[in-house]
Amino acid sequence: MKTVLNAKKILLIKLRHHGDVLLSTPVASALKTAAPDCRIDLLLYKETRPIVEHNPDYTRIWTIDRSRKGLKRLLDLAALATRLRRERYDLIVHLSDQSLGALLTRWSRPRRAIGFDYPKRRNSTWARCFDALAPVADSDSLHTVEQNLLALSPLGLDVPVAAKRCKMAYSEQDRLTVQAKLHALGVTTPYIAVHPASRWFFKCWEDERFAAVVQALADKGWHVVLTAAPVAQEEALVRSILDRVDSERVHSLAGQLTLTSLAALIDGARLFIGVDSVPMHMAAALGRDTVALFGPSKVNEWRPWMTRHTLIHAADYGPLIDPDAVDTGTSERYLSNIPVDAVLDAAQALLAAEEPAR
Template structure:
């Protein structure tokens, strides 16, 4: 076929919806896909459907036009209330008249939402556990998942674009915040901390991913002795704040300031973005640091590094498996009191931090 007889390209989508119903970190790792869509379709309206509690991960992202949320609190007010709210949401989505829907999720709910948008092209993944006629009925195209076992979560998300003839592999994640978010953070920092500090986030909602409190205290002592100021952060959960209190008790002479449980996710992003270094475990803030380009020391235990290694991070990943045996991630009891990261030597973390701060 000559250039004169080549068929025209299909009309570019004017309205796109991305669906992902997962946790905070999963939402951050959708941003490379969103950026790839923005680069490919610069004039398109790109919307996102997510769980309401994860909205803040994307709420300041300039590539997104609108965010729609499924609030899991609806069901606490009764089945009728939940059905009414979800029906209203589906009606709103249908009114957007999407040209393209990309369903990254594996839930039946996400498939039903995809179908009911009425979009002319509805792409999902051919998940092995969803080999069912109804899953195929909800989508016009299914992208292969055959390579997912060897791909980072970002690469898995990007692979859905193969169904629309795109091949994208190397796109950065983006964690966005506002100037007001930074101003709030700045107002909470002591004057002598505002120009140079290290952020340490030692907690995760799953404590098996955490390093021992005494180890964090030792790192804080070493970095303080080297002249560095430390800002401690954590989530608002009482268990996380208690862990921070234990860490503080173990290093009374360290130069630190605690903002544990005091920041929103966007404020935390602003704090991390202005830090010289981030030290943390496999958790949302670690992925935020990677997306922001802040140098980091990331501590990993029995997590699937192929999937969850910080994407395009500047810094070092220290894996407990290099220092001792670890159980298979699929065999972990997430409620265990075991601290699998304890195999990581304190000196390894201190040395990595000092290299990055030099």
């Protein structure tokens, strides 16, 4: 028997990073599938808004500006709390472990509130913020999307497979912007998008190895477009790769794209190659064939979701530090076990297969 969702106004809270927010989008899709006329709002950190700003499942996006400090931040949060209470939400689902989200949930006084039963939050303060707590799976036992969807288990909803896909949307202007940039570069035939950087450098591969892959693909006649965030360290990484490549078919848009125009670029690519990063999750959400290079990440939690892909894990080629032992601020890279041939073979196999439908 199909469960009826008796909630017209819903607020989802996801106070995490860009990738975490993207991987929570199936929760909204599942709720919309169960109740197509419901209104879903989202509360997140201001800097992560672009990852969902064109997602049609959300009616309103509330944000918290983490750059605001001291009294200004307190005043902002007080005003936000007042506005959230006035909305009179039927249901609030808090999808992460921040106490701030729990307190805002309690202050908003929804008819129903769901949080997660995090072991570190098993106290009376956390429990009083919700009327139901969803289970938390053991570390690296479920994909992050599946863990997010467990938040709906107290509602008894049956989530169809189609609703479990992540949703990455961009505007027509983003598409036109990318089209113009590619035309200026002389890219008029199918291309491969390569995003070699991550904001955590321990997830990055050696520049000379990425350069070898890029050179080999260009030598086979492919245009290769390298991208990076507009951050000095990431742009320098791309320059280092370019310095090792000699081909007119290799191009850089590093630092030149917004998050949503990057999505448009990836969506137009025949193949995406990258490390464990937000763009990799974007490529998966867009249904692009993906070669994903992983180091000390929890593979089951963060692998490409619901897209054709090859995951190349450094642990399969030699010793690798445990993910929980990594100092995320380190400049050391942990993907050096991965050989060039493994990445090239994976790329060529996906390129030889029939292209997925767009």
